[in-house]
Amino acid sequence: MAFEKEHKILDGYLRDKGLKQSAQRRDILNAFLKTEGHMTVEDLHKIVKRKNPSIGIATIYRALKMFCECGLCRELRLGDGMIRYEHKYGHAHHDHFTCLKCNKLIEATDPEIERLQEKLARKMGFKLQGHLLILYGLCRECK
Amino acid sequence: MAFEKEHKILDGYLRDKGLKQSAQRRDILNAFLKTEGHMTVEDLHKIVKRKNPSIGIATIYRALKMFCECGLCRELRLGDGMIRYEHKYGHAHHDHFTCLKCNKLIEATDPEIERLQEKLARKMGFKLQGHLLILYGLCRECK
DNA sequence: CAACTTATTGATAATGATTATCAATATCAA
DNA sequence: TTGATATTGATAATCATTATCAATAAGTTG
Numbered sequence: 001m002a003f004e005k006e007h008k009i010l011d012g013y014l015r016d017k018g019l020k021q022s023a024q025r026r027d028i029l030n031a032f033l034k035t036e037g038h039m040t041v042e043d044l045h046k047i048v049k050r051k052n053p054s055i056g057i058a059t060i061y062r063a064l065k066m067f068c069e070c071g072l073c074r075e076l077r078l079g080d081g082m083i084r085y086e087h088k089y090g091h092a093h094h095d096h097f098t099c100l101k102c103n104k105l106i107e108a109t110d111p112e113i114e115r116l117q118e119k120l121a122r123k124m125g126f127k128l129q130g131h132l133l134i135l136y137g138l139c140r141e142c143k
Numbered sequence: 144m145a146f147e148k149e150h151k152i153l154d155g156y157l158r159d160k161g162l163k164q165s166a167q168r169r170d171i172l173n174a175f176l177k178t179e180g181h182m183t184v185e186d187l188h189k190i191v192k193r194k195n196p197s198i199g200i201a202t203i204y205r206a207l208k209m210f211c212e213c214g215l216c217r218e219l220r221l222g223d224g225m226i227r228y229e230h231k232y233g234h235a236h237h238d239h240f241t242c243l244k245c246n247k248l249i250e251a252t253d254p255e256i257e258r259l260q261e262k263l264a265r266k267m268g269f270k271l272q273g274h275l276l277i278l279y280g281l282c283r284e285c286k
Numbered sequence: 287c288a289a290c291t292t293a294t295t296g297a298t299a300a301t302g303a304t305t306a307t308c309a310a311t312a313t314c315a316a
Numbered sequence: 317t318t319g320a321t322a323t324t325g326a327t328a329a330t331c332a333t334t335a336t337c338a339a340t341a342a343g344t345t346g
Contacts, residue, residue, distance in 0.1 A: 020293050020342050041332085056296035061333070079220045079275075081304090082332065097269055110263045113256055117278060120253045125283035126240055132222070134275045135260060140268035163313045163322050184303085199325035204304070224333090225303070 003033045006072055006089055013070035027052050028063040029072070038076055038084040038105050078105070078134060099139035108135065146176045149215055149232055156213035170195050171206040172215070181219055181227040181248050221248070221277060238275075242282035251278065 010029060014021060031048045032039070045060045064085050067073035076084040078098060084105075093114075094107040113133070121128035137143075153172060157164060174191045175182070188203045207228050210216035217231040221241060236257075237250040256276070264271035280286075 018293090022294055022341080024295070054296075056298095058297080058334085059295060062294085077220070077222045097264065097267065099269075100272065106267070108263060108267060110259055113259045113263065116253055116256045116259065117276075120251060120256070121240065121278055121280060124240065124249070124251060125286075126242075126278070127281040127286040128278055129243065129280040131279060132275065132277045133260075135264055135269070135271055136274060137264060137272040138270040143270040161322090165312075165323055167324070197325075199327095201305085201326080202324060205323085 003030060006033055009070055009072055009089065010067070013066070024052065024055055024059055025063050025066075027055070028060060029067065032064070032067065032073065032085070033087065036087075038086050040082050040084055042082075044085070077132075095133040095135070097135040097137070097139070099142055100136055101138055101142035104139050106139070146173060149176055152213055152215055152232060153210070156209070167195065167198055167202055168206050168209075170198070171203060172210065175207070175210065175216065175228070176230065179230075181229050183225050183227055187228070220275075238277065240278040240280070240282070242285055243279055244281055244285035247282050249282070 006029065007026070010025075011021070013019075028044070028048050031051070032044060035044065035047060041057065041060050041064065044064070045055070045057045048055050048060065064073060068075055068085075068088075072087070072089045073085050074088040076086055076096070078084060078096070092109070094109040095113075097106045097108045098104070099106075117131055118128055149172065150169070153168075154164070156162075171187070171191050174187060174194070178187065178190060184200065184203050184207065187207070188198070188200045191198050191203065207216060211218055211228075211231075215230070215232045216228050219227040219229055219239070221227060221239070235252070237252040238256075240249045240251045241247070242249075260274055261271055
């Protein structure tokens, strides 16, 4: 299954916090890492169930929250009432474009936009720590 | 109370859709318009209650949804689990900056960023119809 | 290895914002 | 004035997420 680096990050986090390991959490991490895209908790629950049918959904919630805390995962609130999760470790920062017709979600970045955000924040006297940018519209296929 | 223009917009919308007027909705619109900032449904409910103590919260939900449909109001999902509402009519487009310490919410815009978003979307083959940009960090007072 | 402390798990109850339902009432056109 | 129908307010339903809790597993210490 590999993913040694990611497991090492999780293990380091557990050690730092004095927490314990568990087979369930390892299974969830593997399923999370091998699944590309922007998962919902329910999506991941279904996937992990194939390997461990008795896993509870509360455990998925708990694990994803922990993965976010140790930098393996990023939370994504697109305004559809569900939190989505994507890989963070080893992935450059990016924003998102969602198609209003087919609901496709695509990653997008522009370093120039990032730079201007910094500049705007500075101009207003703020210390920028992060941002959320979602572009809405019609994708190539739907427009 | 004035706000003639905004009431005219609402009335036109009602006429177009074959809907009826109501004193409650007019009260809600006045309360909405006279309140600056980024209101939550509950905020507005409290305010309207001062004039009409028997107004139900469901009516506030319904009215705000309608105000959004006719362009008087904009919905704002900041990821804190509640939808916030702000004036849209007569207000230039703007994005938001939220302070992670004091939760202050401030409006911000940069026409250059807007332009680059258009460009980025075009480059990816998308037709841009809107965007959501929230900057997170520490404000002048908290940093 | 055994005993003990404590984190984890899975089931399920609780939460909380929003939506749907419904009978009573208000609006508006004929 | 009447009839059709939109609106209202109360409240039940929904649904994603969180909290609770007893049972179990992990890891530490003697």
